[in-house]
Amino acid sequence: MTAIDLDGAVAVVTGGAGGIGEQLAARLGGEGARVAVVDLHEGPAQQVASRIPGAIGLACDVGDASSVASMVASVEAQLGPIDVYCSNAGVATGPGLGDDASWEAAWRVHAMAHVYAARAVLPGMAERGRGAMVVTASAAGLLMMMQSAPYTVTKHASVAIAEWLAVNYGDSGISLHCLCPQGVRTPMVTGGDGASQAELNASGQIIEPSVVADEVLAALRDGRFLVLPHPQVHDYEQAKVADRDRWLAGMRRLLSRVGGSRGSGT
Numbered sequence: 555m556t557a558i559d560l561d562g563a564v565a566v567v568t569g570g571a572g573g574i575g576e577q578l579a580a581r582l583g584g585e586g587a588r589v590a591v592v593d594l595h596e597g598p599a600q601q602v603a604s605r606i607p608g609a610i611g612l613a614c615d616v617g618d619a620s621s622v623a624s625m626v627a628s629v630e631a632q633l634g635p636i637d638v639y640c641s642n643a644g645v646a647t648g649p650g651l652g653d654d655a656s657w658e659a660a661w662r663v664h665a666m667a668h669v670y671a672a673r674a675v676l677p678g679m680a681e682r683g684r685g686a687m688v689v690t691a692s693a694a695g696l697l698m699m700m701q702s703a704p705y706t707v708t709k710h711a712s713v714a715i716a717e718w719l720a721v722n723y724g725d726s727g728i729s730l731h732c733l734c735p736q737g738v739r740t741p742m743v744t745g746g747d748g749a750s751q752a753e754l755n756a757s758g759q760i761i762e763p764s765v766v767a768d769e770v771l772a773a774l775r776d777g778r779f780l781v782l783p784h785p786q787v788h789d790y791e792q793a794k795v796a797d798r799d800r801w802l803a804g805m806r807r808l809l810s811r812v813g814g815s816r817g818s819g820t
């Protein structure tokens with residue numbers, strides 16, 4: 555995998571109207587990229603874009619294949635072929651085992667959105683022999699978000715898709731990156747319920763989205779797949795694969811400390 559030159563590159567950031575996406579868009583713009591800020595609604599996307607020189611703001615539902623295809627066509631018509639695609643939009647789901655609507659929303663945005671994006675942009679990148687795709691998963695995709703089964707399972711799907719793409723496209727001049735943070739101070743976390751906040755507080759430090767964006771930019775420069783803004787996630791994952799029964803017992807102890815979620819499922 556080769557590092558991509560961001561100066562003059564065309565970059566898309568989904569979920570760009572706030573939180574991690576907004577910071578990613580700003581950092582990419584700061585490196586000289588021409589950025590398309592994409593979110594569910596045009597107004598907030600355009601507001602963020604208006605603060606980044608040369609950026610545009612577009613509406614798109616990333617969980618809908620035709621919406622992604624027409625957004626990509628519109629970006630390419632306005633800015634040119636896409637070099638960097640940050641598939642970053644996400645939804646807070648839960649609680650507990652989750653109802654069907656939570657599973658449906660989480661599956662569309664945390665799994666299919668990455669597939670629709672890959673279909674729309676990776677063949678062109680492969681043809682040009684140049685490109686990068688960042689999949690925002692979560693530490694929950696390597697470990698667990700105890701308060702939400704739909705979030706945990708669909709973020710595991712995000713990691714698996716990113717790995718699959720890295721194997722299938724990594725020799726075509728495209729670098730694949732998978733972002734797996736724990737708590738980040740964004741509307742998703744500050745607007746969450748008390749139990750989710752207690753879990754995040756217990757698992758580690760809640761960091762600023764600008765720090766996460768810096769880590770993504772460093773990984774783009776290095777051509778590094780896994781982006782862990784909380785370095786301890788590496789150790790937690792090692793402990794999980796080394797002894798799953800021990801890890802599960804530890805997670806049960808943590809769950810009882812922060813307040814159980816099982817009863818809140820449907």
Ligand SMILES: NC(=O)c1ccc[n+]([C@@H]2O[C@H](COP(=O)([O-])OP(=O)(O)OC[C@H]3O[C@@H](n4cnc5c(N)ncnc54)[C@H](O)[C@@H]3O)[C@@H](O)[C@H]2O)c1
Nearest residue numbers: 569572573574594615616642643644692737738740741742
């Ligand atoms: N904040 C955290 O602690 C944390 C931790 C790990 C992973 N993440 C992941 O980081 C990513 C960014 O989240 P954030 O924390 O910045 O939260 P956020 O709520 O600030 O941003 C998420 C953005 O995604 C957009 N979005 C949701 N569904 C969409 C759809 N169908 N189409 C287009 N846009 C859509 C929202 O409008 C919002 O602007 C998400 O994938 C999230 O799961 C966040």
